[in-house]
Amino acid sequence: MSIEVGLRGRADAVVNETNTAAAAGSGSLTVFGTPFMVALMEKAASESFLPHLPAGDSSVGTKVNIDHVSATPLGMKVWAESEVTLVDGKRIELTVTAYDEKGLIGKGTHERFLITDERFLAKTARKLEG
Numbered sequence: 001m002s003i004e005v006g007l008r009g010r011a012d013a014v015v016n017e018t019n020t021a022a023a024a025g026s027g028s029l030t031v032f033g034t035p036f037m038v039a040l041m042e043k044a045a046s047e048s049f050l051p052h053l054p055a056g057d058s059s060v061g062t063k064v065n066i067d068h069v070s071a072t073p074l075g076m077k078v079w080a081e082s083e084v085t086l087v088d089g090k091r092i093e094l095t096v097t098a099y100d101e102k103g104l105i106g107k108g109t110h111e112r113f114l115i116t117d118e119r120f121l122a123k124t125a126r127k128l129e130g
Helices: 034-052 117-128
Strands: 008-014 057-068 077-088 091-100 103-116
Touching (some): 008 034, 034 057, 034 077, 034 091, 034 103, 057 091, 077 103, 103 117
Antiparallel strands (some): 057 103, 077 091, 091 103
């Protein structure tokens, strides 16, 4: 594993009818929805790890603490950035930020754990037994 403090990631999107608060059911307005902002932050983080992990390994998000500080209207570009701040074995902590074309829209912290996909899915499938 070569994930180190300082590793950065980025993910981009455009606000449309499918990623609004109304679409998520987290509100009634057609502005960029907080659940989609969080997902974009997680995408920036998780995709930044991929080139550094062996085949069959990935990561799962376990904690998110964010502030959504500004609304973004339909049609505007948005992006999220992540930066690794701590590597503690399989636990990775990151800072995450989100922006639109006018500036900062969200910020916070995110935690992910490195996993072996097959083992993780087998453990999850055991919930269906008995």
